[in-house]
Amino acid sequence: MIQFFVKGVIRDRSRSLFSFIVVTLGVFLAVIFRGFMAGVFDDMMRQSAIMQTGHVKVATRAYAEEADLMPNDLAILEVDSLITALEQHYPALFWTPRITFAGLLDVPDAQGETRKQGAMMGVAIDFFSESTRQIELWDLNNKLTSGNLPRTPEEVLLGNEFARRLEVEIGDVVTFIGGTMYGGFASYNFTVAGTVSLGVGAFDRNILMVDLEGARQALDMENAASFVMGFYQDMFYDDPGSVILSARFNDAHSAEENDVFGPVMHALRDQQNLGAMVDLSGQVLWLIIGIFMFAVTVVLWNLGLMNGLRRYGEIGVRLAMGETKTHVFGTMLIESLIIGMAGTVVGTAMGLLLVLYLQEVGLDYSALMENYAIPVSTVMRGKITPDLYVIGVVPGIFATLIGTMLAGRGIYKRELSQLFKELET
């Protein structure tokens, strides 16, 4: 019996094809839209995580409270043993110290007099330890615009805008002027090894990147760090996971609650209002599902009505042969289910392919943006998230069924003999 109606769907292309195209298109758009949004969010969160927040971050209670001021006098001490303990307790993440510091960068001339000077933002990452993933995460090999990566703790990278403004060349000596961890005056000479373009305007205009060791010498921060960052091994931010993890860590260290130098852990969502963005990313999923669900339902409802008009003849004959209205309605639903499933599979496959392309290659629209100095990346990215595989089911199958149901109500509403009147014309 079902076979009989499946045959009908396949043979009556003119009837099935348009619905199929609508479903396919709806699902396809939902998938790429979601994939694109996931890519944008992922890009933003990944950048924040790498540059500023980690997936989780451990700092002293006092530092965490005033993190915006980069108060290195409140830095965390005994970093090596802290990291060993973290690695032991939380093996799902890898841990790395970070020092951020501010100051002036002075470029001396041949006589040692100031030639140029500028406010700088120092970021000290782990360049040299064997297990470090920082170079990979910052993608420094690709972001290097001249010179090379530092080979000693005294070598540094400058943001390319910064280097241009200060008119420094590779190999030039620059002097950091600021304060030590203990509040003393700091002055330390670095050599410029290379310049980078990180794609984030604020950074490119005043960043100095240096190995932890160099920063520790300059700032007198032996075995100390501004904070320690933790990242999931697969770099995928697990929001509920990191919230639980932080709570666990903070519970374990609650004895030190009154100690302003005791460690405290914060998840990405608890820093810099990123929680709102994480939540938004989740809500966007439902918004997309809602929009496409609605659109596909409405289109298929109307298609169903048009098809229904064309099919009054068929419906009338089948009712005359003794099919019940419920059975006719049921077979119409089965037909639309078949079309819905086919459209969902094809639409999802096409959408996934495009998102995969965006994820792996990306769509570079920087040419369009040449005249705008916006501090965001100009490569359109996508991301394959697990929900992409199932997001299409809602607009593809549920909406198809609902659209058909709405369209098919006419069968119940109309008097049988009325269906025949329409059949005869």
Added chain:
Amino acid sequence: MAHHHIVEIRGLVKRFPMGGNHFTALKGIDLDIEIGEFTGLVGPSGSGKTTLLNIIGGLDAPSEGTLTVLDMALAEKNHKELAALRRHGIGFIFQTFNLLPVYSAYENVELPLLLLGLPADKRKAAVMHALERVGLTDKAQSRPAQLSGGESQRVAIARAIVKEPRLVLADEPTANLDAANSHNVMGILARLNRELSTSFIFATHDEKVMGYLTRVLHLVDGTIQREELVEHPQFLEKV
């Protein structure tokens, strides 16, 4: 004598709502049809032929009166029971053949048997037998679009009789056919009537159809004005 009467109608009135008022299409019909009859409702357009046929087939409900079809009193039946009555006992033939365009002649004829849940081998035998009766075994695999009008109506006849119903209702079955095809179709139906003792009720104003009927009910303005029994219908001898 319900047993001999395949249709029994008493005091049947049918009113259609029209604006705030209503229009009375059937004004008190009393009618018995016996097993094996070859009857026709004849009358001018708008006299109520189709309305009466639809009510007998359970496609429409009477406003007043009682009605027993195939020993079933229709008044108190619901949609499902009426559908079962049609599925098992009644075949329909339409003026516009109403074959399902995406299915072959064979599949069109098979559908009523699928609805009855017959097994495949029984279906096949019955479908081929029905196509044989209308002389179209060679067109079994053709789609309706590939069939002539006469052939289409013969497929529709095969579809109506494939389950060997006790009653066939035919509304203007020849209206879209030329003379030769009309006679061909009526000949087939007359033969089926004789061989299977299937009862037929026609609605028609076609003289050719009337030439086959053994009983003619003249419907005028919603009432049966007179009825004629024809002992030797004009064309029936040649069948």
